[in-house]
Amino acid sequence: MADLESFRAETRAWLEANCPPEMRLPLKDEEDRVWGGRNAKFSSPAQKQWLDAMAAKGWTAPEWPTAYGGGGLSREEAKVLRSEMRRINARSPLDSFGIWMLGPALLQYGTEEQKQHFLPPIVRGEIRWCQGYSEPGAGSDLASLQTRAEDKGDHWLVNGQKVWTSYADKADWIFCLVRTDPTAPKHEGISFVLFDMTTPGVSTKPIVLISGKSPFCETFFDDVVVPKENLVGTLNRGWDVAKHLLTHEREMISNMGMDMASLGEVAKKAIGLDAQGRLDDPLLRADIARFDVDALAFRLAIERTGDLAKAKQGHPALSSMLKYYGAELNKRRHELMMAAGGADALEWESERSQGGTPARSWLRTKANSIEGGTSEVQLNIIAKRLLNLPGA
Amino acid sequence: MADLESFRAETRAWLEANCPPEMRLPLKDEEDRVWGGRNAKFSSPAQKQWLDAMAAKGWTAPEWPTAYGGGGLSREEAKVLRSEMRRINARSPLDSFGIWMLGPALLQYGTEEQKQHFLPPIVRGEIRWCQGYSEPGAGSDLASLQTRAEDKGDHWLVNGQKVWTSYADKADWIFCLVRTDPTAPKHEGISFVLFDMTTPGVSTKPIVLISGKSPFCETFFDDVVVPKENLVGTLNRGWDVAKHLLTHEREMISNMGMDMASLGEVAKKAIGLDAQGRLDDPLLRADIARFDVDALAFRLAIERTGDLAKAKQGHPALSSMLKYYGAELNKRRHELMMAAGGADALEWESERSQGGTPARSWLRTKANSIEGGTSEVQLNIIAKRLLNLPGA
């Protein structure tokens, strides 16, 4: 504990010295996130400065081993780091599917060479990744995928189509599920491979969402050559890697909205207070108060689930619980944001609404309970794996 | 329309003259209802006076033919009667399973003799009925019933057991589902019979509910002799009668709580108003406001469903919709009543709480979504019959 307290003091001092003031303000909008990659875009020099400082300490991936560029922190230290960052409202220096999703899978299933090769640049935000899982028409039934990888001796030849590939048009590399044994049952014969999105034969087409944004793409593979060494894990056992990784995706989605400004604050600014100092929209106020109870409790449930896992008292399916609730909570948050925003929030293009940010964010959240396994799929998993209900 | 307006004026005048003032106050509690029957109990002379006056006009069953003692009113006239009764907060003169459930079935399936024999005393509140449907362990699967009626030439011999028989210990007669052909498939081979509860071999045992009350009984039949003429409808087609009657049971339950005092009034008295004239418990107030929206709209949905049926634009399964929503609404009403009542409402025996009336009523409502077909069964019916969803 004494060590932890001195770690806290050091961390606080370091953050104080290294986190630029602009990086202590809430995100203006989704565009304000830092995703890194070959073609990284920074909306301010402070963003780059903050990323570089954190990456140098390995604190973009605090719990990864230092050998692979990570922070090498214990779980308790990482908690301290997070709480100290929260104390000064420090933004996340880097949003990264590499850190949230691929990294943990590589640490578990990758070869030493793969770890050495891929992890350090991920920590530094130099490779931006996308995920090639879903295929047209497959929906929740992920394992019905059809994209084929033919064994051509020294390489795989990949042909097929993915959909809902997040930021495929902006990503440098893809981690991708392909069918390597078409004769095997559905969940077998699938492998997990990595390849560069600039490989000839890869093309992407953005999908315009109801938010008017295109975070997702359709992605096409036409005779794409993938080196054999880019297979992660065992041949035809890619489903294991995928499930491991889905757990991390779920955790990522369940955390959505945690870095948003408080609803009460937003509503107060938008609507004002009445003579008794209460938000001047009593029913909305009631909803926000109840939301706050749920959101604060949920944040603690995330923490507790991690602590349980660390103490080997957890259950892998608890990530489904967090994914389910986190997604529903974030949708609720944005419904309330829209209610608080009123007429202003309904504008789609004006400067007043920052180009329709409230409405576009609201619409975007509707996918939270679809992507990474629908809420219905999460409930099925809870019923089956945590409650052991029959036939679930 | 002119006729209707003169009917309204006459009705108003008649009610003004004949509805005793005590019968214009809200029910004090469930004990305050008038059920009639051979051993009718009236908690005040006004109750009897009111019942007799209404029964003389046939207005305990306003839409039944006058030939059977009913009011002979058109649907529109009956609506006027109801709205005029509501205007002066007139209580229902009689609560009666005979009027709500058996009567409509007899009008549809009974012989002329049966109608002549049973309906007039039902209108006058002279026979109190109970319903013998559920059997131990059957739950929602009503048709799995085991009570047998053997054909003994001039009579049936009934043996078996029913459960959840409402007020069997207070009822004069029972309408009862019995298996007359044990070899037929589940829904076939069931018949619908009526018999006197004083017939030798009939015994009842009250079931104590969580409300501490015993509105239900277990009912046992041990070689009970039932005259052949007491069969309603076709032999072995009792399931048709039962379904018809269940529709009326559903309507009855969906109307629950409609004669209760307004939640806002109750809460105002219990909790008081704040400086702005609002209920001094802002979140409870929000819940009550939303409840009121739903309850007012639901009352109109009941009316509309009746109007649709009358105009042959309805669907029998709409009764499931009303049953489902009405039950859930009444449960919600009583949850809010308990919240408004606070500590006082938690007392179980005191005079202050009228012998625990709020808590007992609250607990009793929990059965609303179980009796007469569970909410789950109603939703199944809606999915299957109104939405035509597959496999429902």
Next chain:
Amino acid sequence: MPLILNDEQAMLRDTARSFLAEQAPVAALRKLRDGRDALGYHRDLWKGFAEMGFTGVLVPEAHGGLGLGHVEAGVVMEEIGRNLTASPFVSTAVVAASAINRIGGEGQKAEWLPRIAAGEAIITLAVDEGRKHDPSRTAMKAERAGNGFRLHGAKAMVLDGHVADLMIVAARTGGAPGETDGLTLFLIDPKAKGVAIERTIMVDSHNAARIVLENVEVDADAVLGEVDQAHGALEGVLNVGRAAVAAEITGVGDEAFGRTVAYLKERKQFGRVIGEFQALQHRAAHLFTEIEIAKAAVLKALQTLDEGYDRAGPIASVAKAKAGQAATLAVQEAVQMHGGVGMTDEFDVGLFMKRARVAQELWGDANFHAERLARLSGY
């Protein structure tokens, strides 16, 4: 009166349904949006509305309309909802027609009602100023100036503001924001000096604008109704708008629900039609129930406007609140049950969600109306 449509009303519904499905389906809204149409509605469609008589549904026959009632207006609104039809119907033929017919002097009626019925004038009510609807908070000033008044202030969510031929503007001739006394309605020419109009592109691709009045001078005969006493009359007209929008939003929700049920019967996952999954069945059955209940409240509100205009406040609030809540659930379930495709702009369900959101906000959201009901009920 039975809580169902009578034969004539049912016929009107069928007529409106086939007319709109043919002339103004969802694709027509997409065309306006994607082409960044300057008007924001189809002029030919509006002519069609006039030919069908829809524009004159609430205009007395003496002024060239059909002289029908609010139920009939609601019938058209519901079909507009089903098709997400963008048109000046609610601003002009429902709210402005009601306002001028109910409150206007004979001269005002004679001038404007025939033009509404003929589809020749677009007229809009400008009432809200802040983010949330609340007429009593009107702050726009109207000071006596010479023979008339000088108006100063700003309005938001003015439907069809940038294409209107006339605006009915609520302004304060007395009292302070928060008070009901001191409100007056004015007929303002959008081309008058000092009027600035900014069209706001909305999430639902329906027309709205912000209006700034900078010392706009009008004559005394620009007053609609009584000076200082507009609050009651305005509430009456708003109740018409609320009930009408409740009808529209019910159409939006019901259509989104219908499309969802159809999808449930067609879409396969894990080797089964997803409509077989009981969890989805129960949610669909619950949603069906909510929508049916909303329909009853909406029809009752419309009937009450016809039978006892002055008593319609509470039921209009019930209808708007209930319809808003049911439709919100309907579009949420629609997107969720459609899964990924429901999130794409290419698919229609998102457009239903967008329209439901704006219609929910218009003239008071479910919170506003439940709150109003609580106040009216004295708790």
Next chain:
Amino acid sequence: MPLILNDEQAMLRDTARSFLAEQAPVAALRKLRDGRDALGYHRDLWKGFAEMGFTGVLVPEAHGGLGLGHVEAGVVMEEIGRNLTASPFVSTAVVAASAINRIGGEGQKAEWLPRIAAGEAIITLAVDEGRKHDPSRTAMKAERAGNGFRLHGAKAMVLDGHVADLMIVAARTGGAPGETDGLTLFLIDPKAKGVAIERTIMVDSHNAARIVLENVEVDADAVLGEVDQAHGALEGVLNVGRAAVAAEITGVGDEAFGRTVAYLKERKQFGRVIGEFQALQHRAAHLFTEIEIAKAAVLKALQTLDEGYDRAGPIASVAKAKAGQAATLAVQEAVQMHGGVGMTDEFDVGLFMKRARVAQELWGDANFHAERLARLSGY
């Protein structure tokens, strides 16, 4: 600190679990109820609590207790919840022990804490007066009289009031109802002249009473803590009570849920185990989630009381609100999913519903605490 029990705490949980399941299961509550037991708790059980050290969980070792923390008290409370155990644990060993230990003078501590730890004194806090919890509305008067005070007024929902050896009574030495200043806590002997105690039989068959004080005179040394300044200290003690009851109610909800899941696996309808029905599966999965989230909030509240007693207000409110809401859903689903048998007094689930309802109300329901959170957050 990790948001899980440490090894010692887990061991205490296991001990408490087997002790209570054996000594004070639901059947023990039925026995008290059906026998109309005069005490309302089992005296032998209370001795057992003392022998196990539970009674002294929050009493410092110097005063004969275990000197453990709030997490440990909560661990016992959760097991009490699972078994619906009726005992003076929360009134005496949690709330009164905290109050005297936190606020009391050395003499008061030396007099009462050892007796609490030994299970020899039952002490209760009397704070609420109206139907709903709200300490600031305290109206009971305490006027200066001679060397001490004269108390006048009435209290409701006084746990174990009719068997208490001492009452800690909140009264007003200044200010007016609604104000936080002017509150003082008094130690009152239930046998003192002017004290009238009415035991109230409650829906959950747990002990509660109404107390009327009619000009009850006490010396100055009956004051617990500072005159006029009790509000802050009282809130602190109430936070302990709230977090502890949140732990209990979580136990109530979790046990009701566990029994329901077991029933889903066993009960057959239409030829299938009802746990196979997806609609029920999803509701059960949702409920599981709500309960897990509540558990996290409750543990955090207990840990915060241990780590930073004065910061515990908001998290105690989150815990009480969330636990109340989750348990309410749990008992409702329990009765519904059990169907008819769930409605019978013979079956236990109804008792869980009854206890959850009372515990929800005690020291602020979910509405009270969400409201408090809103106020603390400045909206």
